[in-house]
Amino acid sequence: DGGITQSPKYLFRKEGQNVTLSCEQNLNHDAMYWYRQDPGQGLRLIYYSQIVNDFQKGDIAEGYSVSREKKESFPLTVTSAQKNPTAFYLCASSTPALRGGASYQPQHFGDGTRLSIL
């Protein structure tokens, strides 16, 4: 079955440590997204990528980095510069609806990674 796989489901980070969250999709979607969800809040966009080897900052990119070397993969690194990383991280993908990468097709989500500070 096609879908989005995020790993690990739970992750713990020590102070000063970088950690990487994995996101893989086999839906053949061009666009991929990373969101952060805090308790009682909606999803906030961290980074998104419309095409391989290209990505843009979202609303809360500081302290995070991404890469898009393959269409299927969009890993997110939470760096030590992110002072409050404890949250639920969701990866999503979609097919761009229009040329130029503007996507308003429904996004498919992974099951998320819950990151906590040790």
Added chain:
Amino acid sequence: EDKVVQSPLSLVVHEGDTVTLNCSYEVTNFRSLLWYKQEKKAPTFLFMLTSSGIEKKSGRLSSILDKKELFSILNITATQTGDSAVYLCSVTGTASKLTFGTGTRLQVTL
């Protein structure tokens, strides 16, 4: 900056009740409004609305968009305990991204 406001923030109803969830938005060059249901992990897609006044319906759930007044409602009739979830509203505009509201947490009790 695009903005989505959902109300109420939370709601508790009895099984069988009808509920209406609200979503208002401000977005540059509106393209679409999407509703999602989030139970424990991944949000699941419910509806995508692009045109005013056209109701989308799926079983007991329905939704409609008013592009003049910049809002949408999600109705659930004859609620069941399985409807308990957080319902998320999102919009897309000029930028190729979704902006989400904080969600409405619905709890359906027996």
